[in-house]
Amino acid sequence: MALECRELGYDSAIALGGDALAREELGAHGIQVLKGYCIEEKSAKGVTAACRRAPGDRIIMVEAGEYAFNRAVISIPGIKILRGLWRAPSNAVDHVLARFAAQRRVAWDIELNPLVRTRGHARQRAIQRYRDILMLHRRLGVPLTISTGAASVLEQRGVRDAMRLCALFGMGQEEVYRALGTMGLLLRERRDVEVIGWAGDRPRSD
């Protein structure tokens, strides 16, 4: 799949699961495979616990849910991507959440799979949801990522196909390029030092 990904015009990919050794070897074939970790918990508490369990070198993404859940998830440190927004309820995101995600630099994922595999009402709903997300991205600057969500070579789509599919909900060529580079940008971004815990006793404030 990684080799097909390279042939389709990508220079890197995020893979969930699989074998780490094989991935390192793929680096020599001109494709960088980053390791992802998808959390599909129903509660924010569960997500926090899963985040702690996640290996340190993984890009953590969380399956979106209800509005309150999404808001809680965005505030959890270490989470990079909120995905599956097309499956979430229609009121799962709004402008307040978009502004918050833009501040926290948590990207919202646009999955191409529903545009390719679904038909009729389901695809119309996905297009509608992606239009809303695009509007929030344009106005409030919430970072977007584009993913195929592919489980096999046949489900992968190239860069040009991604552009064509994203044009269905009004996303321009430049916006697609930017969204494809979002993950690289987020990983390179310099962040302020965050205190995530104390090794010993908490120092006294006085």
Next chain:
Amino acid sequence: MGRRPPTFRLKRRYLLARINPPWREFEAKELYSAVMEAATSLWGDRITACMQPSVVTVARGYAILRCTRGEDERLATAIATVVGANRHPVSLRTVARSGTILSLKRRMARMPLKGERLAIERGGRAMEAVRYAGQKIDLIEEGIKNQELLFFTDNELEER
């Protein structure tokens, strides 16, 4: 309508698409049904009628598709949503587009060949290996309907 003089004919555009998986043989009619289903569900009857999509030829793991001029982008989007033909999973990747079939056939001749087939045995199971350009190998086992993930490393090859 009967055959029209050249100035009355509609201008056409042709798309060259790679068929994935390349080892599965499809007839033009099967691909046509899949493309029409994808185009109709995505763009609706009116635009598909204006597009007039058709599959001209299928050969060497590639297909040449035809549409009216100006609708080629829509056809390319529609074929990106093709997921199956004749109850087999398939994906079509647009490789090139042109105003003539001849130029696409020339382009097709320059493209890498369909994978060569080898009979191999792995773990006591007889399999067919299809090797492509770019270090890709598909392993197909007769009678197995699901997909299985296999990793080949250099060490593994030395042991064999």
